[in-house]
Amino acid sequence: MEMLAKSEVKIVAALENYVQSVKEEGQEAPHEVRRFLAEVQGKVRVSSQEHYAENPINAFHLVQRFHYMWGRMSSLIICSKCPETNASRDYYSTLEAIVNQSQVFTSKEDVKGVALGLLRLWVTYKLDIDKLIRGHILDTETDSLAVSDILYIAELLNETNQTYDTIVWLQALLNAFEAGKIEQADDIKEVNIVLRLAEAYSSYGMPWESINRLVEYQMKDPRDEGIDRNISYYKSKLSSIPKEHRSKTLQPPALYANQRRYHAVCRGEGERSQRILSSLKCFYRKTKIPIYRVKEEVLNYAPRLSLFYDVIFDSEAKFIKEASYSMLQRSGVIRTDDRNKVSDGRISETGWHSDSSHPFFESLGRRVEIITGLSTRQYPFESHSENFQVVNYGIGGMYDPHTDLFGVSLPDLDRKGVNPPYLQGSGDRVATFLFYLEDVKAGGATAFVNINVTVPVVKGAAAFWYNIRRNGDADENTKHAGCPVLLGSKWISNKWIRQHAQVFRRPCGKSPDAQDGPL
Numbered sequence: 001m002e003m004l005a006k007s008e009v010k011i012v013a014a015l016e017n018y019v020q021s022v023k024e025e026g027q028e029a030p031h032e033v034r035r036f037l038a039e040v041q042g043k044v045r046v047s048s049q050e051h052y053a054e055n056p057i058n059a060f061h062l063v064q065r066f067h068y069m070w071g072r073m074s075s076l077i078i079c080s081k082c083p084e085t086n087a088s089r090d091y092y093s094t095l096e097a098i099v100n101q102s103q104v105f106t107s108k109e110d111v112k113g114v115a116l117g118l119l120r121l122w123v124t125y126k127l128d129i130d131k132l133i134r135g136h137i138l139d140t141e142t143d144s145l146a147v148s149d150i151l152y153i154a155e156l157l158n159e160t161n162q163t164y165d166t167i168v169w170l171q172a173l174l175n176a177f178e179a180g181k182i183e184q185a186d187d188i189k190e191v192n193i194v195l196r197l198a199e200a201y202s203s204y205g206m207p208w209e210s211i212n213r214l215v216e217y218q219m220k221d222p223r224d225e226g227i228d229r230n231i232s233y234y235k236s237k238l239s240s241i242p243k244e245h246r247s248k249t250l251q252p253p254a255l256y257a258n259q260r261r262y263h264a265v266c267r268g269e270g271e272r273s274q275r276i277l278s279s280l281k282c283f284y285r286k287t288k289i290p291i292y293r294v295k296e297e298v299l300n301y302a303p304r305l306s307l308f309y310d311v312i313f314d315s316e317a318k319f320i321k322e323a324s325y326s327m328l329q330r331s332g333v334i335r336t337d338d339r340n341k342v343s344d345g346r347i348s349e350t351g352w353h354s355d356s357s358h359p360f361f362e363s364l365g366r367r368v369e370i371i372t373g374l375s376t377r378q379y380p381f382e383s384h385s386e387n388f389q390v391v392n393y394g395i396g397g398m399y400d401p402h403t404d405l406f407g408v409s410l411p412d413l414d415r416k417g418v419n420p421p422y423l424q425g426s427g428d429r430v431a432t433f434l435f436y437l438e439d440v441k442a443g444g445a446t447a448f449v450n451i452n453v454t455v456p457v458v459k460g461a462a463a464f465w466y467n468i469r470r471n472g473d474a475d476e477n478t479k480h481a482g483c484p485v486l487l488g489s490k491w492i493s494n495k496w497i498r499q500h501a502q503v504f505r506r507p508c509g510k511s512p513d514a515q516d517g518p519l
């Protein structure tokens, strides 16, 4: 069943309230608004604020639909200036206020954002383009992309000079179009696609392929006279290319090695030596409480990286999500020159909870202490850990490779006001404890890119690692990423543990390479 996006839910609810209040005053809202509400009636409303689109195509369509809806709303507002309307000015100014208050403006940038998300998923997970455009993603099926969606994506690629990818998308569209495997649109004919493809081949430096495509099309539809003109145009382009330079073939763009590796680790294809793999273990780890042991799977030894299973109940994960919905905001990344900046390298929403905000968070902080043997106590100054961070990633949401350390002197950070008072003097983020609150259907792993380790998203489990080596150096091998979510919605919560208070709990090692063993 079709669903309404969270922002749609907000605006529809606001409009319904308004129509109701107008009715109570014995008046009627304008026809356009009533028709609009009738259209969305009967669609499922999601009650939560969660990113809930099921898959990238669904996400794309939702954002587009909302963008369209916003367009209609704004035209209603503009109509307050239309003399022929019989609704009162008052009505429209209220409508304008509703729209402004609900902050539901969905811009062209948002549409572009979901298209880029779809492309990110295509590249990272090497999705089969023919299946993708027809709505087959892994073993799931959804609507196919509309012809206009694919042309939009191809244009986006073209604008950013990604000509190889433009050709791949247009060719896939043409194939699906010819095979009748995609719903055809009245206003887009096969010839439009062929002409765009010819243009893309020519900018790639292969005008002979432009000619081939046009000739193929001409054989099917010899009546189209414009095609001849286009063929002559590309022939003249071809004549300017010396014969010895006509052997070019389509080559996927070479990715930087680190990007290739990031993608491979996200797909779970990071390679590790047998020596390392055979040293890994699962066991019950002793904790500070003699009768409580925790299931630990060591995923890597240097740096020590573990996954602890069954460390948070489903009901607790639900509690965290519910406590966070209303505070979720687009995540930032800390920059020393600026406080907290939204970045294209981190696409998710975040909320924060101090341990003292609720007895549950207090007890969860204690749980992290019991399992890790480190202190997470929070004080007005020099706290041992940060507030719990809760993050929700929607489809395509991700966090590019980074280390959790600040990488600058902390007094600098304090001076710039990035470190809140309760953390000043606390030291850097010696360790990260990261709970997975939900399973993800596909994608979304935490990828340790330098050591080729893929930490799967396992509901109820938590990943744990030290960001600083036992000799005090930053450990670059803890560089990690939140891989793009392919299907589902990813929820995590993490506790960053600060360095200074752990001086006796995790003392310096005897050698710079001293490893972290079991407690």
Ligand SMILES: O=C(O)CCC(=O)C(=O)O
Pocket (backbone or CB within 6 Å): 391, 399, 404, 444, 445, 446, 447, 480, 481, 482, 483, 492, 494
């Ligand atoms: O989403 C993930 O798996 C990793 C999150 C992360 O690295 C962070 O929040 O610092």
Ligand SMILES: [Fe+2]
Pocket (backbone or CB within 6 Å): 402, 403, 404, 480
């Ligand atoms: Fe991180």
